[in-house]
Amino acid sequence: MEAKAIAKGLRVSPIRARLVADLIRGKNVQEALQILNNVHNKSAKLTKKVLDSAIANAVNNNGAEAATLYVKEARVDAGPVMKRHMFDSRSHIGHKDHRTSHINIVVATKN
Numbered sequence: 001m002e003a004k005a006i007a008k009g010l011r012v013s014p015i016r017a018r019l020v021a022d023l024i025r026g027k028n029v030q031e032a033l034q035i036l037n038n039v040h041n042k043s044a045k046l047t048k049k050v051l052d053s054a055i056a057n058a059v060n061n062n063g064a065e066a067a068t069l070y071v072k073e074a075r076v077d078a079g080p081v082m083k084r085h086m087f088d089s090r091s092h093i094g095h096k097d098h099r100t101s102h103i104n105i106v107v108a109t110k111n
Contacts, residue, residue: 003058004106007050014078014101017043021074029055029069054105064109073106
């Protein structure tokens with residue numbers, strides 16, 4: 001039995017968010033929550049919210065027990081890029097890209 005949660009358009013770089021997603025992939029849900037509570041950055045906070053939502057979906061919609069869940073899939077995809085221009089040296093136009101990401105988490109019960 002699987003349940004998933006997706007958060008789209010988050011204002012964090014996908015490269016930074018993938019570092020956090022790699023930490024919790026394949027772990028038990030309680031262990032993953034402890035890891036996310038002890039990692040102090042923005043992507044860990046956002047990933048924790050998505051994981052909590054996936055756990056709630058599994059418990060409320062599928063009737064699963066939270067103690068038997070594990071993180072089956074934790075994927076971070078690149079979202080749209082907000083491109084901003086700024087003046088650079090010697091009258092050139094530089095650019096500063098604000099990257100966004102989509103966080104997908106799937107939890108499942110262990111057999």
